[in-house]
Amino acid sequence: MSDLEVQAGLAAQSRQSGPSRRLGVAEATAGVLALLLVASAVVPQLLAPGDPLAIDPLSAFQPPNFAHGFGTDESGRDIYTRVVHGTQYSLVIGAAATAIGLGLGIVLGTLAGMLGRVIDFTVNRFLEVLFAFPGLLLALLFIVIFGPGVVTATIAVGLSTAPGYARIIRAQLITVRSQAFVEAATVLGRTRWQILLRHILPNTLAPLFVLATLGIGQAIVWAATLSYLGLGAEPPTAEWGAMLSAGRTYITSAWWMSFFPGLFIVLTAVTATVLGRSIDRRMRHV
């Protein structure tokens, strides 16, 4: 069984089922990382049996060593344990914020795209006002009104991504709506609702879920940013942004305190982006 044969087999397979199904190195790595991240979000005890909040003043500020792979913080908490346990915050916040943004986007975009000119105009002007603020500023505004915390931070990030999704959904809806197969469905005697649910929405949303995968990375970074600013999760919660913020004070003496949470924020965001891109490419070719 030579490599060549395997490759030929793969190539033959890919010819049958559309272009290039083979995984690239980046995609494979991202896949493995994603699995690890999900595992540490779902069963953190398995990867890091310790307590992320347990303090041990005697072993404070230890650089990475055998006992503490990523070192310890100012209270002697194990950074590795905290980073692993922090995954669930980031992933849940990222996914929830994206879901909120997407959900709002779908509602607004569908309203604008389907319900005639007056509503389209109104929704569009509203979106333009929202667009006038940088996304993060919008999130800050929301937090100023409703107070800091994990839940508000999540909603804030979701809100600030919604206008972008709404815009894309509206444009996609208008494109799909005028396509011949929608007319063909009318000719077959389908009602407006049937056409909307069976043809227009699926064809509008399929490309959007790919975009949402890309958006999760962005949402995670934003959520971490808010926590870093002290507006999201509060210390000593094991949240990456909050850890990063705590480590800032000691960055010259204990670099590992901010390095490892930062590394994981970047890795997670990149993983989500690479996976999103890869799904996107595959969808386009189908």
Added chain:
Amino acid sequence: MNGPVLESDSAAALTVRNLRVGFGSAEPVVRGVSFVVAPGECLAIVGESGSGKSVTARSLLGLAGTNSRVSADRLELGGQNVLGLTDRAWQARRGKDVGLVLQDALVSLDPLRPIGREIADSLRLHTTLGAAGRARRVLELLDAVGLPQPELQVRKLSGQLSGGERQRALIAAAIALNPPLLIADEPTTALDVTVQAQILALLEQITGAGTAVLLISHDLAVVSRVAHRVAVMHDGQLVETGRTTQVLGSPQHEQTRRMVAAIPADKPRGTRLSPSARPDTPSTPDTPSFPDTPSFLSTSGTLSTPTNFGAEVSLESTVVLEAIGLSKSFRRPDGTSQLAVDDVSFTLHHGSTLGIVGESGSGKTTVARLLLALLAPEHGEVHVFGEPWSAASEKTRRGLRASVGAIYQDALGSFDPRWSVAEILTDALNLRHERGAPHTTTRLTSLLDEVGLAPTVLPRRPLELSGGQRQRVGIARALAGRPEILICDEPVSSLDVTVQAQVLDLLDDVQRERGLSLIFISHDLGVVQHISDQIAVMRDGRIVEIGPAERVFAAPQHPYSAQLLAAVPRAPV
């Protein structure tokens, strides 16, 4: 293969011997093609899509592609070997020694540059003419290709020209340097018949001036107007070469016969255009060999569908669809409104076909959309089975929708891209909730069988099917609701002539078996003539002439009908 011409080899504009072209490690797509084009001669290479004709044309320009393998015993332009030339050497020759005209002038011309500059390009690269000299030559060229008022045209962008004008501009660019050889790849396929006739006349004129022309086309009837000789390409090989009249008059190879038989014009109603695709085709006698038209006309009266079908039914049968004084206008970008359909009236009788023919912009597609109630008319009404149709609410209409089916030009676009053929047809049969039930499969299979498709297409998406298969799926979907009326909007105009023949035959079969009434809209008078009982000729939104097909074709009363008729490509026998 062609003795007398090969002797004058040295003087030939183009000599190709045993040309083979392949891509990557796959089987060659052009397998040993040989031909010669003499100065002042027009040779047409004719074949279906995928026969290798375009690849052949492109390798004559060194444009076969980066991963192509081109080999030949001889490949000479004007007596000089051009096999294995470098890109740089080709650049010096293209335009000067050989000109190229492509099918779609819209994408062949830079949309952001005036056509005058586009045409002057080759003059700037290959001649020593100054700016003034180039401008003069461009005007001469535009004049030569018959563009009126060349002084105004040179400044226009390609998007501001009509299809025919663009094609003329492209030809002007191709002949700017007086190349001894002009290669035209499907130069008229995207054009209306009357414009097509003009472009063909222009090519004829260029040939007459001593230029060798290599014409590539899928349509035998079109090339027969200008080509001195025809070479039929099939599966990467030339299967038959000869003088045009000889090839069309007594085709030897099976593929040639198939293509000749596929020409719809002048074939009476009910004549089969393709070898039977369905083994269970009813009694219609197949016409295996190409019929000699005049004598055949008289015998065809005995076919199962008499040619006076339309005249007969109109006397006794019921009116199934009626358009009364339809008008519809659209707002133009500049705010003024344009009347797209102007006072159009006609009736469609049970079991008959009304052909609506017109060129692009004549309003025929708007009529189709009005008939399907996708647009509401401003004035006038459509009645279906005597009931109000256009005036009814969509809710009332929905109950009747099943009896009015539609077939579209762009079959692919009319299918939801996410659905497989099985899903499309299950949906059309209204069996969505019974998916997987045994009788669903039976009904799907019998529907596919009716349109000549194997059940193997069921799991595939339309994107993975050929053009002909897609249109068959489109017909199957239209038939699923057991319609009594079918509105066909240009159903065959994006298909190869031989595939078009099969689809026309299929429509003919289902019409006869199911007693359907058809509205058949097309820009191709030849197709309309073949399939229609009644014909309506449209121009600028109006019906200028309407009447029984034979009468309109034998004695057109409106000058425009006569002009259209004269432009129909037909086999010269």
